Amino acid sequence: MAVTLTIDGRAFQVEAGDNLLHACLSLGFNLPYFCWHPALGSVGACRQCAVKQFRDAGDHAGRLVMACMTPVADGMHLSIEDGEAKSFRASVIEWLMTNHPHDCPVCPEGGECHLQDMTVMTGHVRRRYRFHKRTFRNQYLGPFVAHEMNRCIACYRCVRFYRDYAGGQDFDVFASHRYVYFGRAEDGRLENEFSGNLVEICPTGVFTDKPLGRLYARKWDMAGAPSVCVHCGLGCNVTVNARAGHLRRLLNRYHHQINGYFLCDRGRFGHGFADLPERIRQPLRQSHPLTRDATLRHLAGILPAAKPIGIGSPRASLEANFALRQLVGPDRFHLGLAAEEQRLLSLIIDILQKGPAPAATLADAEQADAVLVLGEDLPNTAPRLALALRQATRRQAFAIAGRLGIPSWLDNAVRDAAQQEKSPLFIATLDATRLDNLATAVFRLPDMEVARLGYAIAQAIDDDAPKVSDGSAEFLSQAQVVAQALAEAQRPLIVAGTSSGSRAVIEAAANLAWALCRRGRAAQLSMVVPECDSLGLALMGGGNLAEAFAAVDAGAVDTFIVLENDLYRRAERSAVDACLNRLRHLLVIDHSSHQTAARAEIFLPAADFAESDGTLVNNEGRAQRFFSVRPPSGGIQESWRWLRDMAAVRHEGEPLPWRQLDDVTAACAKALPGLSDITNAAPGAGFRIAGAKIPRQPQRYSGRTALHADRTMHEPKPAEDPDTPLAYSMEGAATKPPPSLIPFVWAPAWNSVQAINKFQQEVGGPLRGGPAGSLLIHRSRQARRTYLGEVPRPFAPRRGRWWIEPLYAIFGSEELSRMSAPIAEILTSPTVALPPADAARLGITEGALVELRLGGEIRRMPATLHPALPPGTGGLLAGTPESIGLILPGWGEIKACEGTP
């Protein structure tokens, strides 16, 4: 409901129920604040947002109120410009400055500091405090975040984000009065996987980006580009910053339906793979560098006679995959996925297209009032979704507060009123997860039992659902409990995905959503997929790896063109070896080196996500464009350009007539009906604002000549960018670009990340211009009317064998981020996880060396005892050098072995 608010004599319509600060900022007023945050709510600590409130139009005395703590009421009269209010706001800054060091010139926050902005905004200019400042000792907080407590203004945002919002336990506020201290009880790595958000949530330079600090540049000296995180399937929006050809950092890029204000640490600090010193920047032939011309000559020698197939990649853009598909032809295009993974992804697409329930955005997930997670260790497989579910468990708290008349934004009051009350969250996974402490109940089950639980819950909701005939009474009563909670909810959410490798788990999730929909519930599904373009690749369609290997075996194929893919991560080592040994030519295009690349006859250095552009499809089926922040250098070029060049030299078939990315995107959209909307993911290269491109560099970008002064005193011409509406320049359109093209957030008087306020329709709401990206999955009107699949047989332990499932680590399981220096620093060595009782029977103790035989492979590594694991099961950390090449899940043999780990 809209109500009228009078601010300094002007009337405005605002939404009832908001607080005054939210309303004022949304109306575009520059009202300073510190402790308030749109995602964290109001607590009234900093007292910076004071305004004058009058009883009525006739009241000229008024009284100061904190805007963030005052609900909007109809007919309210306010003044922001009132003298007492302004003087009080200046005093708040003056108090904060009594202890704040004057180290802006050497502070990494300088130039994008909310405290600087607010100081200027209030007009406090001269220091009157003449006494000693308080000083603190700083802490080592790990490789991600640097700590400088002397700069702290005690807004409490860090601790509220870290503990209340993200659930971290190892960070707190200590001591009291002017000595309040924000940090850990002792030096050590911040354990929470969202610690990097402290860098953005801190309004000044207490918590700063440590990797950025090693190769530092000011915000105004860094080019920016809108991008999409490549380290999981959720498609969080990120801003990439670079200077002098080096990636400097990643920042959150606001998308109100996806990541909102926050990223996980894998996304934020995983970009280091792009700037490794050992990165290959020239084409290689048998590991020897080649010039571009020589490379193309070699390719011209190989391709005409070759019988190639293309192996695509779920971590490459749609355009790169499509270019490969066009080069080799649709029949010879393979997705580069194991057969089983391809089947799971196709099933997910089928469910999202034809099933009863829509795919949930992360914002939807946050609003779910009951959640069931089937088979996904979310903090490790889809961390940002885990953070959203953490907020979902607060629906009950908001309901309790609402009944007491407490507005949802009055954060501490909501928490005090609700105490430990939480909305239902049920988690069924093999091993313990870091969300367990929020869960109403957890079930520790192997994948087929997870699926059976899902089936049993569906059956308890809807009699027509497939019946679990052989479940124990306890099992069925547990299912009944979950069923009741889900059926009582208004917006239940079912989460599943590919992580446990089980088709039955995904089918069970779909059936559950279907059962809930039949009961009239607005159920939603969230399907977790492993990589940044897993769903896009599956939508494109093609053969799988097993088929590719079979074609080689059959002699029909003698050449692999592998796009951004390490085959050793996707199949058994022996199978890959056997296949590659039979090939005549192995051509690999990638930005990173790996075991497959090491065997390439010709290796073509591809542009990474920060020096190329393309489209990725996230787990809800949303196509999003990522943009380069730097042009490719050296011998590097975009994968699709390499593939186009290969088409030009193969002497048969059509050349690929593509001059710019839009040509590839358009061709892909035209060729594949399921991808026809990808052209809408972002404006094409011809997009202009007032006839101009959008500059990647801020207007204060300095040292354009100095950067090259060791080579020439002349400023080189900026690189051309034929592929996008963005320019490698500081010149161009000064107005605000559409949401998918925002290279950096900056607004007059707002230099920090909080300038995002000025890009939103209302504070904390959608960006002006609507949500970026284009949804590719449209639910068919003919939704499925029958239940899927069949109830799997119960788990039956086998004597002397263990059912080994993949376990995941946020840091280590994902291929690219584990190469990033700050993440590489904290990787733990992989182990075989076993239930303690099983281990005891085998005489295996914690840390003892064990031998695991699985498929045809043998691995030796230390054991760790995981009390949560059900008997007869085990786990292995997926995606590590020690575990790749093992097909999980599967039955393995385990025995103690001699030697030390």
Next chain:
Amino acid sequence: MTDDAMSRPLTAAIRPGAPPPGIADYRRSGGYLGAAKALREMTPDKVREEVTAAALRGRGGAGFSTGRKWGFLPKPDGGDRYLVVNGDEMEPGTFKDRLLLEGNPHQLIEGVIISAFAVRASHAIIFLRGEYVLAAQRLEVALEEAAAAGLVGQGLFGSGFDLDIQLHSSAGRYICGEETALLTSLEGRRAIPRAKPPFPQTSGLWGCPTVVNNVETLCNVPHIIRHGAAWFRALSRGEDGGTKIYGASGRVRRPGAWELPMGTTVREIIEEHAGGMQDGYRLRGFLPGGASTEFLTAEHLDVAMDFASVEKAGSRLGTGTMVILDDRTCPVGMLQNLEHFFAQESCGWCTPCRDGLPWTERILEAIEDGRGRPEDLDLLAMHVDHLGMGKTFCALAPGAMEPLASGLKYFRADFERHIAEGRCPWR
């Protein structure tokens, strides 16, 4: 019933230096008759109405009507409700609750039983200042006696009313005396005040409806129930009902605390009960109700010590225990000492208090040490203005500014002399 017990109901049974009355002694002098009457013969609403009619105002300092405070609780819905006793007596210069706690713990317990019944709270918690070790020991004994006698527990006095009473000794912060910070502290978290609204009656301890009352307030309740609202009002010389425990500290002949009719004048308290100023000392001013009230001076000696009269004179009754400034003590030094306390006891939550109080303390220290500057007086005035009520999160900093604001008004010449001479004239 002795005259003493009828004119000094709170302290008649207290013998300084002697152990408090045990349960038998307490009952012999009519103890627990009020509780029996309330629970057997009255409804909770009737108890509340009687207390409202008695014009009992909160003795913790704010002086809000106790009956009305109870009336803000929502109707019982079967959920938990709490009565919390604020025994965190940390206001500098204040020691009246200690007298009641150590001197007659059963009186408080009886007050708790009746009040909990009135607000239908089945759980009561006594939040006690950590340093009040003797009071804690005596309360524990009294609680055991009361439990053994069936006065706490299930179905009290044959009614359907259940009550458990727990004693909690604070870890020791001034801010815990702020009722919402007290609740947060009781929940095991940092003692940070809560925003109001929601008031504790709506969302208090563990999110449940909660009433927080001061020790002295609750000790009055048994007497009101036993003898009636009219009797209680007649004890007073003014509009507010009952007696008040007044106190005096500073250079008086007999510092101490005395239960006197509400509305006794300052002169009577200082000159008759405290014995007047010590030889060689003259009264320059006094803080009427603890450290966080405004100075009054000799011209206010005939002010009646009740809520309205003290407010009219420009200060607050507060806790009713006055701190006296004499002519041989430096007012700047006294204020520096007070602001040191408040700055140290700031919880650190809101900016003006956390960073403003240390600044005022340092300015006062500089002036007292002869390093003061003329503009310091403007800075102090700025703090007085900007640390006022509504600008800070809770009442701690506004309270801290009350002695400073009045000190600047009444002793401005002393400040100016410090700055002009570059030294403290008292040293």
